[in-house]
Amino acid sequence: MGEEERRRMAVCTACGSAYAARVASDGTVQPIGSKDGCRCGSSEFEVVEGSTDVGRREEEFD
Template sequence: MPEGESVRTVVSCSSCGSVYAAEKWPDGTVQPIGKRTGCDCGSNEFHVVEESDSAVIRDEEID
């Protein structure tokens, strides 16, 4: 693991779009939590999902 303290974030697989909880390190490295070998599709490339209010599903949108 890279040096320094990590922060929790959400990443998306660059190949299939699967989303995982992850750790982001000060050097920019991201590591999905519990997925040390990469995504289930075989990819090892991920990008951080940017925080967006539209990504949150509200109760009234579920009905």
């Protein structure tokens, strides 16, 4: 993951399904592990306001 990319929680704008997602510096939201978009067929996602970095390494919690 590059410096210009963050991981956040995002939801599908069509059905509301939640995904861990990569957010690029240009604002593009891509669900992690689902390169074709949501299982409902949509490819539009919104970052959940207030979501923090997802995918932090476990040792960061010690």
